[in-house]
Each structure stands twice: as structure tokens, then as C-alpha cells.
Amino acid sequence: MSVALDHSAPSAKAAGLSRRFYITAWRWHFYAGLYVAPFLIMLAVTGLIMLWTVTLYGRDGEKTYTVTPQANVAAVSVQAEAAVREIPGQIIQYIAPRNAEQASLFRINQGDRSFMVAIDPYAAEVLGHWDRRNGLYDLASTIHGTLLIGTLGDYLIEIAAGFAIMLVVTGLYLWWPRDGRGFGSVLAPQFTAKGRQLWKSLHLSIGFYVSLLLVVFLLSGLTWAGIWGEKFTQAWSTFPAEKWDNVPLSDKTHASMNHNGIKEVPWTLEQTPMPASGSDAGVSGTPEGQPVTLDAIVVLARTLGFDQRFQLAFPGDETAVWTIARDTMSNDSANPLMDRTVHIDQYTGRILADVGFADYGIAGKAMAAGIAFHEGDMGLWNLILVTVFCLSIIFLSVSGFVMWWKRRPKGATRLVAPSATEPGPMWKTGAIVMLIVSLLFPLSGAVLVTVLALDFILLRHVTRIKKILS
Structure with missing residues (x-):
């Protein structure tokens, strides 16, 4: 009898510690x-809106109009x-058609307003125009990045993304089968369960399968934060202009080519200074001795291998340059390996x-591929995967609230958080792990430390607040 008691006591203690850690x-x-x-619901919904707006209409509205291919294409200058x-003003950008049935696009600034004008590339006739960056895609993009409140919104989203990493880590720990159950109980939902147990089973299984994707999306999104x-x-992975x-x-960086919070240049180039016109530097480009015209630059772009869609930014002042760009992030192509930016003396x-x-450096290459994947630009498979992922994130977020609501007692006036006894060694281990994870992301770490300090100094000593949060 005494031997049995000696063996059961450590086992019971270990089980207690394991339960406490859980x-x-x-x-x-x-x-x-x-x-x-x-925040995850907002990001998933706005992400779906952007994904399918680009698919159906194009990021810049290039799919709004179609044209009938002809034998000859009008000069781009015409x-x-x-x-x-159609829109008197300053031409800022030309976007070449992706295929023979798409229109050419021109961005024209008129005072503080910016317009896109669609042109039939064969007949050089206007097909239509619209306010640039004033559509559904742009509204969704602004909400996705800043919640429509600028820098504060960006910070709030960055904090949420950091804590979402913590959510993945703890979620995977909670997913791990225990109490004698095998992986079969968590790899596939238990559709025979009912009520909260069914929601929990769906939450666990779906959460496991999307957890790695969620980390990829969070990290690729955080790099814009x-x-x-x-x-x-x-800061440490910017392409060095010394190359x-x-x-x-120039005194300007590539980020100056972004407009109204919309990212338009490769991530690794954003903080790199722009080259400046007005010297004999560089290598041969357009034919020497001939005027550097719009048509000459377009011919050069084709000669350099910019086929199908590319973007051409016009010089904005006396030291600015012509910039030819193909960037997967801007939906110019489906292959990030084809990303290219060329600057030409005006x-x-x-x-x-x-x-x-x-x-690009390692981080720049990872971002070029990561953003293309993030935006669903790599083909039909990528489009379907991102769509399913976003719908899964919405379900996980909603199901989390449903499980909480089903668990709370009727009429409860507190959060009904999972109850815990006095913290022990395993609690400290968990806190340290979560602190390290969150501190990898400065804003999230700062918020976590602040919350822990408030809890230690104030919240746990105010009975009413302590009750509400319990």
C-alpha cells in the first residue's frame, strides 16, 4: 500500500502542474x-475585398475596359x-497593357486630385477615366493598413499582429492531444460532437492547419508596419545605393513614389535614395544624340525585356528620373523572380x-516572394489558397467568441476567463516564453510589459476591476 502511494503522489503532482500550465x-x-x-476579422475581410477586386477589376482598374486587338499600336506619346x-494636367505614370485586349492607363495629377485615364492603345481613344485610389480596393487597403486613422491605426494593427503570434503558440499547445487521446482526435473535426464541443473541435482542427500560414501572413504584413x-x-535590409x-x-528615397499610403515600390528599395538626373553617369540606354522622349523610353523598356505589363513613372522635377518597374506586389506579374526596377537619366x-x-538581400527576396504570396498574385492556386485562408481566419475568430459565449454563465457580468489557482513554477515558465515571443515585436512587447505592470501594481488590488476581468 505504501509503495502504491509513493508512486501515485508524484504522478498526481505532475498531473497538477500539467493542468496548471494548460x-x-x-x-x-x-x-x-x-x-x-x-483585428483578424478586419484583416481577413479587407484582404478578401482587395484580393477579389484585383482579380475582377485589376488593382488600377485595368480590367474595367477591354479593346479589340488591331494590327498596329499607336505611339505611347499619342x-x-x-x-x-481628357484630363488636362501633369502625367505622372504610364501603365502598359498586360495583354492585347487591355487598355493603356495613364495617371494624371490635376492639382490635389489624381485621375486614371484608360486609352485604347490601337486607336488612341479615351475609354473612360476615374479618380485614382478612390475605389473599393483602396478603401479596403487603407482600412487594412491604418483603420482609416493613420499612424495610430498602423500601431494598433502592429500590436495585434505581435499578439497573434502569441495566439498561435498557445493555440498549438492547447491543440496538442492529451488525456490519452491520439492525434486523430485533433487532426480532424469531431462532427459527432454537439454544442460547444463541436465548435471547439472545429476551432482546434482548422486552427492547426492554418497556423503556419497565419505566421507567414503576419510576418509578411508586419514588415510593412x-x-x-x-x-x-x-532598416538593416535596405538595398544599398552604393551598389x-x-x-x-537624390534627397528623396524610393518611398516618395508611394502615394496616399499605398505601397508601390519593392519593400527592400523603399528606404534607398533615388538616383538623380543631370550627370554623365550610368551606362548606355536610349540612342545617344537623340531626344529622350516618352516613346524612346518605352522602346528601351521593351528592349530591356519589360514585356506585357510594366509601370513607367515620369520625372517629377529637374533632378528626377524616368523609372521603369515590374513589381509582383503591384500585380505587374505573377513571378517575383521577374521583379525589376530601372532608373534612367531624363x-x-x-x-x-x-x-x-x-x-536583393535575403530579407528583400523573402519579402518579394512573401508579399506576392500574401496578395494571392502567384496564380489560381494562390488565389484559392488565400481565399480559403481568409475564410478560415474569420471562422476561427468567430468560433472563439462563440465558445466563450457558450461557456459563460447566463447573466454573467464578468469576462469568465479560464480560472487558475495561485501561479506556480509552470506559470512562470509560460510567462517567460510568452514574454520572449512578444518582445520579438517591440510594440506588442511594450504593451505586454505595461499590462503586466498595471496588473501587478493596480488591477489585482481593485476588487471590482479584478472581478470583471476574471
């Missing part, structure tokens, strides 16, 4: 989910003249810089 992980998952879930007659991206990750062979540099027509995917 409850602790559940509490972390619960509290993180309360903040993160609304097309540009037609665009300016104001703190973790621009100040932390992007360009002694060309004069006076000499010489090529000042030519940067392709192979020139």
Missing part, C-alpha cells in the same frame, strides 16, 4: 484573443496626348540603376 496557456490565449480576434485632352518593419526589419556605380543621388537617357530580384 490553464495558464488557455488564459494567455483567451486574453490575447479578445484583442486580436476583431496615347498620352489623348489622355491629357511602422515600427517592426520600417524601423527594425527594413550603383557612382551615380548622383536628360541623357543613360541607365543609372538596374535592380532585379537577384540583387
